[in-house]
Amino acid sequence: MSRNITDVVNAGLAARYRAEKRFRAYGIIAILIALSMLATLFATIIAKGYPAFTTTVLELPVTVERELVANAQGEVTPESIAFANFATPLRAALDAQFPDVEGRAEKRQLYAILSDGATFALQAMIRENPELVGREVIVEAPVSSDFDLLYKGQIDIALPESQRRVNDRQVAWFQALQDRGLVDSEFNTILFTNGDSRQPELAGIWGAVVGSFYTLMVTLALSFPIGVAAAVYLEEFAPKNKWTDLIEVNINNLAAVPSIVFGLLGLAVFLQLFGLPRSAPLVGGLVLTLMTLPTIIIASRAALKSVPPSIREAALGVGASKLQMITHHVLPLAMPGMLTGTIIGMAQALGETAPLLMIGMVAFVVDIPGGPMDPATVLPVQIFLWADSPERAFVARTSAAIMVLLAFLVVMNAAAVLLRKKFERRW
Template identity: 60%
Template structure:
């Protein structure tokens, strides 16, 4: 009886449900209208939240770009001062031998100082003379030496020569030092500013494109400091990183995806690879410090050590990207190759890898871009040293662009502020190019399955 009652109740419920389904829906009823309006309002709010997030991100990017660009674009130009120089034979080549060794040892800095004394004869006390000599950069004497070495016929002549100015004089010409500020609150006194106005009235002050910024290494003088040494160091470091991480990462991805048995060991390896991709970069720096410097005794502050350290950091990214690209190749490709008699290795090397290579290269370039912007691991292995010379190999002491930016940001001179921003602009340019190249590869070689 109980079963019969349950059956009757189920049938009654089914009839009610069936009747409700057959009942027409009144779309114009107030209840349905309220539900539809609520649904549309929620959709509009969701779209508004998404657009607001994009707008905030674009605004933040615009503010950041403007802040860096407004401070850094002036570093691409440098103030030069025109001075009338007498190439005194008595100081340059007393015996008239024309020997380059004798000319190279001449006191060209004295020639520049003599020219400034002639230009401002009213300056007599020692302190004012010292301030006057700062109008011209200390590196101008090397430029003058090279000019005479290339053209010895200048000896004995008087020529007007454009020379690179000192950093404070450059900041004054660029408007970063204001004459309206109280004399005690600026780096240049009233007398120095009067010399600037006198030279400007003579047309002896102008801004020229600052090629030294792209061709020089680091320097303690802001007007002579450049990014070329750091750029070469970054190139060597990335070359070592790529040479190690790309083949190892691709081979590891191929093994894990195509040949490794599915057991506890491979599961542990996969979990650790995923975890290593999220490890803070400074941990890899500590590992490089202990293994490469303290145990293997490799040269400190060398690109080879930086490349080895960054290779450890980049490997998980490349392995994960390569596995995703290999997994995206349809199984039918493998089955067709195996069905035609190809071995598993031939299937992978001749079919799977070529089809997965665009994705692998994209992931590799993104990993290299990440390595290019890293600072913390390189600080741990000593690549924060002050390096003036351009490195000639991966074993020479060097620094990299992010570390160079870090060093300049810590310098007290105002001229290094624009150098820091300009170096950031160059680094961002490299990163944009690398990511753009990755997008190009993905779009060009992408296959639709």
């Protein structure tokens, strides 16, 4: 009889062990699937985005005649340089490469190889060194987005001419320039120094980065002290009654409210009621403050609860007031958890788009914002704008901007982990 019971118990244990192994295998498979999907996402973004980090330039020998940049008195001044037409010497340099091209239509197709940014590059050279006037200089002139794609192999010249944006003659001209060693590829500094532009080869993310910086600074300056103060009051001072219970329920509910609702609130209150400027980082920071406050309050309250009661009792036992106990003992010990929650909330705010669309930060802004009151956009909205553009060259810039945004998010989340590991106290 005992032998039968032992066999039954052993059979049951074996079945449970097999079930445990299957459950563990299911978990490992789920993790591997998630990691493979994440790797596929990153690989797709990187594959589409890395071409945006290089740009194609033409190394053209250009001569800027003195008559072009001199004023009425024959002097070359910063003002005369600013108003000079630098497209003329650039087009003359292209004409010198292809003297057989005649007719306005053909010349227009030839000049389409150069980007409008080529004039700015030549103007910057002359402004920095006016002695170059009248001398032949080598200008690294950026090409237009279509020929940038052609050089990077993203335009199939085997397709019929009607199915691509560059015709056969333009392809032949560009290949002739390549054969002469005038076409080169270099790091795309424009992507990191320019604001937005309708032309992909001149579009950059710096304006959106600066706008994101001002917006996050406003958000941090408001959400952190208000969130910590609210958490301290609710956890340490507020009486436990139906009103504080109602406040706690509402805070938890606000953490789950869709972000676009906060955008509608910002549109109604900050723009229409208070008349604050549309598309300003100040308004964006106010809206994101409302959105991140519940997250910071919940994380701060959890950090305060993690401080052992013995710390409070010891401080009160040696004669400290309740305020001294909180400010000198409880808050320093809870601060790592509060900072972690704040960084996570700021990372969430950095990636938000919907609430900022409602307050007008979707506007096309070329200039770099000089302060929180200037019109600006943010990095997620810039990605949204580029993704909606019909220009094919914006696909690479959209992916490159996503890579930059993901890098910021990874850095912020890594900072949260490091802060928790460095300052966390275990009791």
